[in-house]
Amino acid sequence: MVLKAGARLRAAVVGTGLIGGSVLLRLHAAGVDVTGWDPDEQTRRQARLAGVPTAERLADAVAGRDVVFLAGPLPTLPATLVEVAAATTEDCLLTDVGSTKAELAAFAAAQGLTSRFVPGHPMAGTDRAGLAAALPELFTGAAWVLCPAPDGLVAFRRLVTLVTDVFAARVVPMAADRHDAVVALASHLPHLLAGALAGAAHRSPLRDAVLTLAAGSFRDGTRVAGTPPHRTGNMLRGNRDQVLAALAQVTEFLDELAGALRCDDADALTARYAEAGAARAELAGRRYEEQVRSFPAGAEPAEVAWLYDVGAAGGHLTGCRVVAGTVSYLADLPSA
Amino acid sequence: MVLKAGARLRAAVVGTGLIGGSVLLRLHAAGVDVTGWDPDEQTRRQARLAGVPTAERLADAVAGRDVVFLAGPLPTLPATLVEVAAATTEDCLLTDVGSTKAELAAFAAAQGLTSRFVPGHPMAGTDRAGLAAALPELFTGAAWVLCPAPDGLVAFRRLVTLVTDVFAARVVPMAADRHDAVVALASHLPHLLAGALAGAAHRSPLRDAVLTLAAGSFRDGTRVAGTPPHRTGNMLRGNRDQVLAALAQVTEFLDELAGALRCDDADALTARYAEAGAARAELAGRRYEEQVRSFPAGAEPAEVAWLYDVGAAGGHLTGCRVVAGTVSYLADLPSA
Numbered sequence: 109m110v111l112k113a114g115a116r117l118r119a120a121v122v123g124t125g126l127i128g129g130s131v132l133l134r135l136h137a138a139g140v141d142v143t144g145w146d147p148d149e150q151t152r153r154q155a156r157l158a159g160v161p162t163a164e165r166l167a168d169a170v171a172g173r174d175v176v177f178l179a180g181p182l183p184t185l186p187a188t189l190v191e192v193a194a195a196t197t198e199d200c201l202l203t204d205v206g207s208t209k210a211e212l213a214a215f216a217a218a219q220g221l222t223s224r225f226v227p228g229h230p231m232a233g234t235d236r237a238g239l240a241a242a243l244p245e246l247f248t249g250a251a252w253v254l255c256p257a258p259d260g261l262v263a264f265r266r267l268v269t270l271v272t273d274v275f276a277a278r279v280v281p282m283a284a285d286r287h288d289a290v291v292a293l294a295s296h297l298p299h300l301l302a303g304a305l306a307g308a309a310h311r312s313p314l315r316d317a318v319l320t321l322a323a324g325s326f327r328d329g330t331r332v333a334g335t336p337p338h339r340t341g342n343m344l345r346g347n348r349d350q351v352l353a354a355l356a357q358v359t360e361f362l363d364e365l366a367g368a369l370r371c372d373d374a375d376a377l378t379a380r381y382a383e384a385g386a387a388r389a390e391l392a393g394r395r396y397e398e399q400v401r402s403f404p405a406g407a408e409p410a411e412v413a414w415l416y417d418v419g420a421a422g423g424h425l426t427g428c429r430v431v432a433g434t435v436s437y438l439a440d441l442p443s444a
Numbered sequence: 445m446v447l448k449a450g451a452r453l454r455a456a457v458v459g460t461g462l463i464g465g466s467v468l469l470r471l472h473a474a475g476v477d478v479t480g481w482d483p484d485e486q487t488r489r490q491a492r493l494a495g496v497p498t499a500e501r502l503a504d505a506v507a508g509r510d511v512v513f514l515a516g517p518l519p520t521l522p523a524t525l526v527e528v529a530a531a532t533t534e535d536c537l538l539t540d541v542g543s544t545k546a547e548l549a550a551f552a553a554a555q556g557l558t559s560r561f562v563p564g565h566p567m568a569g570t571d572r573a574g575l576a577a578a579l580p581e582l583f584t585g586a587a588w589v590l591c592p593a594p595d596g597l598v599a600f601r602r603l604v605t606l607v608t609d610v611f612a613a614r615v616v617p618m619a620a621d622r623h624d625a626v627v628a629l630a631s632h633l634p635h636l637l638a639g640a641l642a643g644a645a646h647r648s649p650l651r652d653a654v655l656t657l658a659a660g661s662f663r664d665g666t667r668v669a670g671t672p673p674h675r676t677g678n679m680l681r682g683n684r685d686q687v688l689a690a691l692a693q694v695t696e697f698l699d700e701l702a703g704a705l706r707c708d709d710a711d712a713l714t715a716r717y718a719e720a721g722a723a724r725a726e727l728a729g730r731r732y733e734e735q736v737r738s739f740p741a742g743a744e745p746a747e748v749a750w751l752y753d754v755g756a757a758g759g760h761l762t763g764c765r766v767v768a769g770t771v772s773y774l775a776d777l778p779s780a
Binding site: 231232233234250251253280282286289290291293294295297298299300301302303304305306307308309310311312314315316317318319320321322323324325326327328329330331332333334335337338340341342344345348351352354355357358359360361362364365366369370372374377378379380381382383384385386387388389390391392394419420421422423424442 | 567568569570586587589616618622625626627629630631633634635636637638639640641642643644645646647648650651652653654655656657658659660661662663664665666667668669670671673674676677678680681684687688690691693694695696697698700701702705706708710713714715716717718719720721722723724725726727728730755756757758759760778
């Protein structure tokens with residue numbers, strides 16, 4: 109994997125827990141010259157034991173690198189971004205893997221980093237934490253959001269190539285604030301509802317029996333309530349307004365279901381579940397059509413507009429090449 | 445498998461969709477003399493094609509049987525119970541597999557059937573429907589609620605033996621109304637929340653992108669929203685008051701989570717998720733201690749009280765034998 113013709117890619121990963129660690133392991137397995145760093149000394153030792161190069165100091169890990177992935181707890185990312193930016197040169201590409209994007213994107217813009225920082229969010233994870241739970245194949249086939257800024261397209265294109273080629277992920281292009289509204293429904297509300305269900309069961313006087321009768325629906329519906337509480341809290345707090353807005357939408361639908369039940373209105377209940385089932389059916393069997401789209405130099409506004417359209421339509425990018433100033437994307441778009 | 449010494453068990457299953465069909469296939473595989481019947485002609489043909497004896501008329505399926513399992517849509521069960529009771533003799537054991545129990549138990553009592561009808565509910569299923577989705581191993585290791593009535597203990601004991609020995613299920617003894625309160629949290633609320641989440645996503649202007657970014661949390665949290673809408677509606681309507689009461693508990697916890705988020709109270713959020721996580725941890729790793737408990741003839745009130753205690757404590761029965769009038773249960777009880 110090369111980002112610059114003729115040279116082996118030099119990468120670094122800062123923060124090597126579950127997600128950062130999986131990025132590190134995948135880059136290493138793909139033959140990229142990659143170094144990891146984590147504030148936790150034991151995690152650094154663990155990485156070395158796994159045979160992955162690890163620096164003792166953050167500055168040593170990132171110096172001279174072509175690309176740096178920022179991971180670790182969400183609230184630490186702004187400070188990490190400043191530190192990494194200061195320890196690298198202008199041509200070093202920066203990206204992160206945090207679960208919310210608008211705040212960090214605005215912070216990066218205020219720091220004048222838009223041309224080389226591309227906000228990112230791979231939509232994968234497990235309910236475990238730490239490097240020991242990291243998996244090099246965690247992102248294979250997963251959606252990986254990257255946020256293209258009009259003045260950051262060169263960096264965005266390079267990252268699309270890297271993420272599709274090395275991680276075999278589907279790149280979903282999306283503006284940072286749009287991302288946050290979408291993940292509020294796609295990820296944060298599931299965490300909120302799982303917490304409410306598991307928490308209510310825990311407090312119930314019927315708790316012991318409830319856990320005995322918990323079959324597939326309860327187990328699946330509460331799975332993410334088992335994720336580390338701090339991580340879930342950080343994620344929700346990092347996207348507060350969007351989460352509360354999405355909660356209002358879910359509560360509205362829940363009220364309709366409860367209302368239909370209260371009136372014993374079988375038709376209304378069935379109709380609501382038919383709506384819900386339609387989303388499930390599409391999740392199970394969405395079909396895509398492949399599209400190639402090219403933009404010559406100077407067409408950046410059209411390029412960004414098209415990228416946003418791809419994300420809004422439920423599509424994703426599977427590749428990106430730049431030849432003689434013209435960029436070509438390979439995209440999968442949902443069939444009409 | 446014999447229920448009466450020296451004679452091969454003769455069973456019938458009325459209604460051979462997903463659950464009834466799985467009961468039928470398991471009994472047949474275990475060498476029980478079993479006949480199925482379903483009101484749908486195509487389902488009967490399907491069963492015959494699978495090599496399972498099937499009668500053309502309900503009365504022919506159940507005549508002369510030792511035990512009849514009643515399955516099929518929840519609202520049809522009272523009428524089926526009356527029809528099957530009329531077509532069988534007093535010594536024919538009856539049970540059902542419906543997802544709520546109080547209404548049917550009260551109906552059976554009013555019909556004077558308590559001595560031979562044992563309300564039941566195997567806690568297994570899939571989001572598919574019909575005999576084609578049935579699996580003989582569906583209940584292996586699953587919780588299977590049976591409701592012992594003080595004047596129905598003989599029937600209850602015989603069914604415990606059958607369900608543990610033939611289906612390898614864990615029998616959870618529970619009063620019918622207690623069962624309904626427990627499944628409201630363990631099963632019906634997960635269906636309600638899954639419907640609200642999938643329905644809100646379906647209606648959102650961000651729908652297409654939400655489905656693209658739907659990773660594990662959304663997929664797991666909405667899985668049961670894909671079950672046939674009528675079946676879910678029947679289940680919820682059959683347990684309306686308990687479902688609405690459980691919804692109030694879940695909503696209260698959800699309000700606490702939302703309140704902590706609104707105030708950006710990290711400690712409160714973490715504390716709530718620690719509560720939720722405790723339920724998940726127990727779900728993953730509950731330990732049991734085996735207990736043998738015997739009751740001589742005449743100790744029926746103590747027997748029923750102990751059975752209810754086993755269910756309330758989160759325990760289950762793994763076997764039952766009656767020797768010279770003394771009943772012995774093998775039970776697994778959660779370790780203190």
